[in-house]
Amino acid sequence: MQLLVQRVDIAGRGGVIHEEDARRLGVFDGDRLRVIHPETGKSAPMVVDITTSILTSGTVALYNVTCSDLGLSDGDTVEVHTAVPPSSIRFIRKKMDKGRLTAEEMMTIVRDMVNENLSLNEITAFVTASYINGMDLDEVESLTRAMVETGERIEFATHPVVDKHSIGGVPGNKITLLVVPIIAAAGLTIPKTSSRAITGAGGTADLMEVLAPINFSAEEVQKMTNQAGGVIVWGGSTNIAPADDLIIRVEYPFKIDERGQMIASVMAKKFAVGAEMVVIDIPVGPTTKVHTMQDARRLAQDFIEIGSRLGMQVECAVTYGDSPVGRAIGPNLEVAEALSVLEGAKTPNSLIEKSVAISGILLEMAGKAQRNGGEEMARSLLSSGAALKKFHEIIAVQGGKSDVHSSDILPGKYSAAIPSPVSGYVVSLNNTGLITVARLAGAPHDKGAGIYCNAKVGTQLRKGETIYTIYAESQEHLDRALEEARRLYPVVVEGMLLDRIPQDSIELDRMD
Amino acid sequence: MQLLVQRVDIAGRGGVIHEEDARRLGVFDGDRLRVIHPETGKSAPMVVDITTSILTSGTVALYNVTCSDLGLSDGDTVEVHTAVPPSSIRFIRKKMDKGRLTAEEMMTIVRDMVNENLSLNEITAFVTASYINGMDLDEVESLTRAMVETGERIEFATHPVVDKHSIGGVPGNKITLLVVPIIAAAGLTIPKTSSRAITGAGGTADLMEVLAPINFSAEEVQKMTNQAGGVIVWGGSTNIAPADDLIIRVEYPFKIDERGQMIASVMAKKFAVGAEMVVIDIPVGPTTKVHTMQDARRLAQDFIEIGSRLGMQVECAVTYGDSPVGRAIGPNLEVAEALSVLEGAKTPNSLIEKSVAISGILLEMAGKAQRNGGEEMARSLLSSGAALKKFHEIIAVQGGKSDVHSSDILPGKYSAAIPSPVSGYVVSLNNTGLITVARLAGAPHDKGAGIYCNAKVGTQLRKGETIYTIYAESQEHLDRALEEARRLYPVVVEGMLLDRIPQDSIELDRMD
Known part of the structure; x- marks a missing residue:
């Protein structure tokens, strides 16, 4: 059937046909057509989408990419045939x-x-x-390989290439900003692709964006990594494992993250950048993806098995996921905290310990440190200033301001300190509540928005002392966050009213 | 956030926002927004769809229905807020x-x-x-009720209201064209809504369309039924159980038809037209939806149970689904065959017997006939010409030519008789093959396209005698159908090469 082209300014492939033409072709919504340029013979597939209103019979509305692919403009004629479904x-x-x-x-x-x-x-x-x-492990392996093969890949001349990934769910988990410079300072290659927060208050990509550009092609990632030994970039602009973005997109409304798909998603990205040794951080806690140690061990085994099938050496670190890592939640606050540790600060303990532990595993796997000597080596790369120097190098290679200091990175101008209503010990920090409040304050989009935890679990507070501080870039956002904070009580001091959890508990996303 | 409206000529609700605005709002594809007209305060929900290419930041592309609902035009400003997912x-x-x-x-x-x-x-x-x-039966009941309540309903003053449905899969099943006039001639009310063929060669709606218009609103269906006692219309234009259309649309690519959804789909349509007594025709055979008698009985029990929960009396007729009903397949051929029976023809036997059997059950259920006397009554309504008179009335009330005669309805001008390659008995007619060939000949869109089975199972043929005839409205369609017929052998004569079934056996759709 010959149809007249009407170009429609919609991104993507495909188009719409009129119901009468659909009936003449004998097709329904979801059937397949092939659109053929009668002169060049070039053709493109199209999923049938039927309208009765925006077109007249005899016309096909085609979207931008299909028009461009076939070199079609308004008023051209195309041949349209039924095609078998894929x-x-x-x-x-x-x-x-x-x-x-x-x-x-x-x-x-x-x-x-x-x-x-x-x-x-x-x-x-x-x-x-x-x-x-x-999916069984064979299917997970197939899915991983298929994701890799349908996207771009990076190869490095220097070996070994190492990588890390956290499966997420813990607020304030800025350890990548420490691990990558420590590892690169030890002479290893670590091309880290990260994600933005989806339901969290700041993904690693959101954090790094405070310091430097993060949008690079796979080729640029390769080049920069060769120069600095490591990078921290946003994975979304690299076209590495693009199928994963589609899967995440359709999973998103339902907040599902099928175990096999999660493993494939992580491993495909590591495999595509040529990683030979990988540490997976599996935080366990009530608000993370993995709730029990037993589940964490089972998941770890699957990661290790898939790694081994792909020729990657994988170790997993099961970590504490009950409370935030460090005290800062939200882009600027987290970046300042990470920088201050690189600059020599001795706190927060949870951030330093988790970072050197994960780094240590990688250093041992790559043979840079003796068994049980990795953590010590990581600690010394941190305290010697080598990691800071390397981080400045990484920032520079990505096009950021390399002489940045933690004191340059300021939280939002609007803030409110939440006082303890009673005297007592802090008994719990609720991740879900903290993230909700930080997001309402504007994180991760507003870089200055977030929460600073003045007290953590075990801290003794007198009535009126600050439990935590909310930061925002506007009074409106601050007010919104405060209102929710009063409802949620994300930090509980012994003797306080019990924590109130919203009925629709949000789930947390992949952090890296 | 305030955004400028850009109206996009796409049917339906919703629209597209720019990635930057999405990030500012903290939303992703699949999240929910509320679009508010700042002056009228009217608002509409919108599922987030993000683009980077066709819009500039600060603009929202809105589709036709949303623009109309809110009274918006190009260049208007709207307030856009994040909303909780439903x-x-x-x-x-x-x-x-x-x-x-x-x-x-x-x-x-x-x-x-x-x-x-x-x-x-x-x-x-x-x-x-x-x-x-x-789904369990409670869920099927809930789904049925929900489908009814979200669509239009019809109520009648005269009772009882009866109805029939065939779950489909048998080619040539034109019995509705006989059952409705027989039942209406007996003084019962039968507002029959039917569907077009999806994968078949002619749905009841495609057939009736040969004789009269079939697109009516629920109100018109009610009015016409009150006048003539019965109608045969297309269900798609009535807005009865519109949820079912959406379910069928997403099931379609995968050719699935979940048992519970099928029951709900059928029963919702019957309940919405106020049917009190319903016969469900369940054809059993290798190419129908139900393959064994045991499955048919189980399905029948579920139909009866759901009917009883909704206050409808349901009986099921398990019928022979191995071969076509009658000899004609395709709109004009089937209509001519049905009309000729109404006009007094004594063949084809399978069509007459099935029609009077189904009609008889309804006549008994409604108390018009004694137990075991229904079939006899149906036969006499047919032979007396009462059913033909009623059918002419129905055609007239729907706006068709009421003095139509079977000899007026002609098959396509292009035809080819398929000769038997050997002498012997016809041993099988393959439904799938016959439908494939009829569709390639142009059915159901080309009303004259189809197949006439000159021989049926058990017919003795000499070499060279015609097994079946293919009709089409163009030589091209006829050639295409012939080519496939030579490959498929949809009718097997003893001693012939064995039937060849295509690897991707098609599945057959709901006939009514």
Whole structure:
């Protein structure tokens, strides 16, 4: 059938046809068409989307990418044929019916996802089916390899290449800002790609953005890493494992994160940057993704197994996820805290200990330190100033201000100190509540917004002393956060009214 | 946040915002916004869809319905706020996690579907989760009630109101064209809504369209039924159980039809038109939805149970689904065959017997006939010409040509007779193959396209005698169908090469 092109300014591939033409072609929403340029013979697939209102019969509305791919403009004529659905539809149906997907079937699904041969609806069906029916380790391995092969990859001449990842859920977890410079200062290569916060108050990418640009192509990541030994960039602009972004997008409304998909997501990104040794930080706690030590160990085994199948050496660190790491939550506050530790501060203890522990494992895995000597080496790279020097180098190579000092990074101008209503010991910090308040204060978008925990668990407070301070960049945001803080009591002092958890407890996202 | 409106000519609700504004609002694809007209205070929900290319920051692209609902034009300013996701998201997640949905939760999901508060992705997740985890009868009942309550309903002053439905899969099943006039001729009220073929060669709506208009509002259906006692219309234009259309739309690519959703779909449509007595035709065969007698009986029990919960009397007829009903497949051919029976023809036997059997059950249920006397009564309404007279009345009330005769309805001008390659008995007719060939010939869009089965199972043929004839409205369509017919052998004569079934056997859709 010949149809007249009407270009529609919508990003992406595909388009819309009129109901009458759909009936003439014998197709329904979700069927496949092939759109062919009659002169060049170039063609593109299209998922049928039917309208009765915005087009007249005889016209096809085509979106930007399809128009560009085929070199079409308004008023051109195209040939439109029915096409068979991609076989990935059948493989998704197989997964719905509790089948096991072969490596080839998984590859077909992931390739069709990335090439926009599957609609978001169809990807949703795949993700939902995988979530409900689960994936075995063979499928997780296939998914990981498929994610890697459908995206860009980085190779390095210098070895070993190491990497770290935290599966997230703990507020204030700025350790990457310490681990990457420590590791790079030891002479190892660490091309760290990070994510922005989705439901958190600041992902590593949001933090690093305070100090330097973070949007780079895979090629630039490679070049900068070769120069400085390490980088901390946003993974979203690299086109590494792009299928993962699609999966996360359809998972997002339901706050699901299927175990197999999470493992594949993490491991694909490590494999694509050529990492040979990887430490996975698995925080355990009531608000993190993993709630018990037993679950953490089981997850760790799967990470190690998938790593081994891909030729990567993986170790997992199960960490304490009940309270924030350090005292600062929110981009500027966290960056200032991390910088101050690099500059020689001896607190906060939880941040320093977690950073040297994770760094130590990597140093031992890579043979830079003796067994049990990694943590000591990390500590000395930190106290000698070598890590700070390296961090300045990394900031410089990414285009930031390399002589930055922790005192330059200021929190928002609007602040409110929350006084303790009673005298007593701090008995709990509620991650979910702290993150909710920090987000209402404007984090992670407003870099100065966040929370500083003046007291942590075990601190003795007198009535009226500050438990924590909320920072914001506007009075409006501060007021909003304060209101929620009064409702949530994210920090509990012994003898206080019990903590109140909102009915719809939010879930926390991948931190890195 | 204040944004400038850019109206986009896309049907439906919602719109697109720029990535920068999304980050400022702290939202991601799939999050919820509320768009507020600053002067009228009117507001509409919107699912976040983020772009970086087609908009500038500070602008929101809004689709037609949202613009109309709020009275917005290009260049207007709107207030945009973050909003909490609808609670139906949580209930869908519950179904993903194998939970049982309460009546209230199901109602919330269905209402949000119909009001476009759920995206098609989210509806896909619900349908996929229900398909994999199944629904119990309480959930099926809730879904049925929710489908009814979110759509239009019809009430009649005259009682009883009766109805029939076939769950489909058998080609040539034109019995509704006989059952409705027979039942209406007996003085019962039968407001029949039907569907078009999705994967079949002709749904009841496609057939009726040959004789009269079929697109009517619920109000018009009510009025016409009051006049003629019965109608045969397309359900798609009535807004009865509109949630069902959305479910079918997302099921379509995967060719799934979850048992509970199918029962709810059928029963909601019957309940919404006020049917008090319903016969469900369940064809059993290798290419229908139900493959064994045991499955048919189980399905029948569920239909009866749901009917009883809704106060409807339901009986099920398990019918033979191995071969076409009658000899004609495709709109004009089927209509001519049905009309000829109404006009007094004594064949085809399978069509007459099935029609009077189903009609008889309804006549007995409604008390018009004695137990075991229904079939006899139906037969006499048919042979007396009362059913034909009633059918002419129905055609007239729907705006068709009431003095139509079967000889007026002609098949396509292009035809090809398929000769038997051997002498022998016809041993099988393959439904899937026949439908594929009829569709390639142009059915159901080309009304004249289809197949006439000159021989049926048991017919003795000499070599060279015609097995079946293909009709089409163009040589191109005929050639295409012939080519496939040579590959598929949809009718097997003893001694012939064995039937060849395509690897991707198609599945058949609801016939009514």
